[in-house]
Amino acid sequence: MELNTIERDDLGAAAEDLVVPPAATRKVFVKTYGCQMNVYDSQRMTDALAIDGYAATDAIGEADLVLLNTCHIREKAAEKVYSELGRIRELKAERAKAGREMLVGVAGCVAQAEGAEIIRRSPAVDLVIGPQTYHRLPAVLAKARSGEKIVETDYAVEDKFEHLPQPKRAELIRRGVTAFLTVQEGCDKFCTFCVVPYTRGSEVSRPVAQIVAEAERLADAGVREVTLLGQNVNAWHGRGEDSEEWGLGRLLFRLAEIPGLARLRYTTSHPRDMDDELIAAHRDLPALMPYLHLPVQSGSDRILKAMNRRHMAKDYLTLIDRIRAARNDIALSGDFIVGFPGETEADFEATMQLVKDVNYASAFSFKYSPRPGTPGAEMNDQVPEAVKDERLQRLQALLLKQQRHFGASLVGRTIDTLVEKPGRQAGQKVGRSPWLQPVIVDEKAGEIGDIIQVRITKTGYNSLFAELA
Numbered sequence: 001m002e003l004n005t006i007e008r009d010d011l012g013a014a015a016e017d018l019v020v021p022p023a024a025t026r027k028v029f030v031k032t033y034g035c036q037m038n039v040y041d042s043q044r045m046t047d048a049l050a051i052d053g054y055a056a057t058d059a060i061g062e063a064d065l066v067l068l069n070t071c072h073i074r075e076k077a078a079e080k081v082y083s084e085l086g087r088i089r090e091l092k093a094e095r096a097k098a099g100r101e102m103l104v105g106v107a108g109c110v111a112q113a114e115g116a117e118i119i120r121r122s123p124a125v126d127l128v129i130g131p132q133t134y135h136r137l138p139a140v141l142a143k144a145r146s147g148e149k150i151v152e153t154d155y156a157v158e159d160k161f162e163h164l165p166q167p168k169r170a171e172l173i174r175r176g177v178t179a180f181l182t183v184q185e186g187c188d189k190f191c192t193f194c195v196v197p198y199t200r201g202s203e204v205s206r207p208v209a210q211i212v213a214e215a216e217r218l219a220d221a222g223v224r225e226v227t228l229l230g231q232n233v234n235a236w237h238g239r240g241e242d243s244e245e246w247g248l249g250r251l252l253f254r255l256a257e258i259p260g261l262a263r264l265r266y267t268t269s270h271p272r273d274m275d276d277e278l279i280a281a282h283r284d285l286p287a288l289m290p291y292l293h294l295p296v297q298s299g300s301d302r303i304l305k306a307m308n309r310r311h312m313a314k315d316y317l318t319l320i321d322r323i324r325a326a327r328n329d330i331a332l333s334g335d336f337i338v339g340f341p342g343e344t345e346a347d348f349e350a351t352m353q354l355v356k357d358v359n360y361a362s363a364f365s366f367k368y369s370p371r372p373g374t375p376g377a378e379m380n381d382q383v384p385e386a387v388k389d390e391r392l393q394r395l396q397a398l399l400l401k402q403q404r405h406f407g408a409s410l411v412g413r414t415i416d417t418l419v420e421k422p423g424r425q426a427g428q429k430v431g432r433s434p435w436l437q438p439v440i441v442d443e444k445a446g447e448i449g450d451i452i453q454v455r456i457t458k459t460g461y462n463s464l465f466a467e468l469a
């Protein structure tokens with residue numbers, strides 16, 4: 001899977017902090033797990049529920065509907081959901097004693113993968129709804145309110161986005177100056193470790209007109225930076241306004257024409273889909289931020305083959321050279337899996353070597369987790385947990401060193417920063433560097449939405465401190 005699971009903290013106010021329409025009588029609490037696409041989907045479900053009279057709340061105790069938007073990418077992700085459902089069951093019983101109903105829904109990739117099993121394991125759950133059918137949520141809820149238990153996990157034939165209502169302008173303004181926009185969903189690559197092709201279905205690209213219209217609405221509401229999302233975002237393609245077939249590169253050029261949109265990003269990509277036009281966009285499009293998340297998973301050809309990644313380590317390194325030749329200040333990020341079945345010490349060393357060769361600005365690394373239904377889970381030579389632990393530690397130490405080094409290399413430099421939100425501490429604001437680091441500045445350095453020039457004075461754990469240049 002190519003979208004990163006991120007800690008809720010990194011998203012600031014994104015998912016839990018939701019709109020309250022004035023006439024609403026029912027309340028919904030949405031909890032989002034996993035990747036940015038789930039954050040985006042949670043917002044769109046909240047928008048649909050607002051029309052249905054549900055006001056969002058961040059107090060689970062007062063909710064008439066609790067919706068968990070789940071992630072299935074690794075074992076712990078699903079287990080967290082089940083333990084949360086245990087707590088919710090108690091809450092639901094308390095509410096019932098007080099004479100109030102609380103509906104419980106499970107959405108997202110666990111919903112898609114487990115279906116009715118969720119209701120069997122957690123009888124407090126009233127509805128299970130997969131990612132392809134969120135536009136049916138109001139209808140599903142109406143049934144659930146009449147006491148039916150519902151499992152809705154078809155791969156819908158209709159386009160969910162076409163049927164999901166757009167948020168109000170005021171709500172977009174409230175959500176801030178950066179936004180996600182899903183342009184592509186699903187995956188046809190079938191890496192042998194990954195559940196995404198099963199939970200998100202096959203690759204679908206949203207049409208150009210829909211994407212442009214949504215980006216224009218975002219810009220009109222003051223959004224300055226848009227991140228295009230897709231499990232395989234660089235596999236996006238569509239019929240352009242000139243009737244030609246566009247790839248992601250062309251789409252980025254088109255979106256850069258929208259007044260107000262100053263910054264574009266996309267995530268996450270597969271190395272096989274980095275075409276010439278997209279690399280050219282990195283060279284020629286100043287709005288395209290110099291940061292690329294390009295997962296490789298392993299540096300061993302043998303393991304890459306077993307993972308069905310369909311490229312070798314050398315292909316990846318050559319690609320990185322071409323991308324750096326196009327844009328020399330690009331910061332690279334990646335995903336890694338250690339302990340894939342059959343991984344030997346030598347295979348792991350090849351991964352360490354690849355990391356040294358690339359020199360990442362940031363990265364995400366995981367222990368292999370067998371996912372039911374994927375070919376990897378059936379493979380014989382599973383790696384012992386202790387070996388996975390030890391390899392993960394070594395890899396993460398190296399990646400952390402590279403990340404720190406990248407941060408430190410920026411000290412003393414003057415860079416652009418998009419002022420994003422108030423800081424955690426009084427007197428501060430937080431911005432975003434071109435390379436996605438949070439930048440802490442004095443609150444008087446600029447207004448939210450401004451792009452200001454700052455000089456980096458020092459680095460924090462994952463952030464930069466800066467003063468107005």
Ligand code: 5AD
Nearest residue numbers: 001003193295335336366367368369
């Ligand atoms: N085990 C461990 N990590 C996984 N990922 C995807 N599937 C698994 C799995 N079964 C990681 C990959 C992917 C990231 C989002 O999650 O590195 O790129």
Ligand code: SF4
Nearest residue numbers: 001002187191194196
């Ligand atoms: Fe999963 Fe591979 Fe598809 Fe990414 S490309 S979503 S890792 S199957």
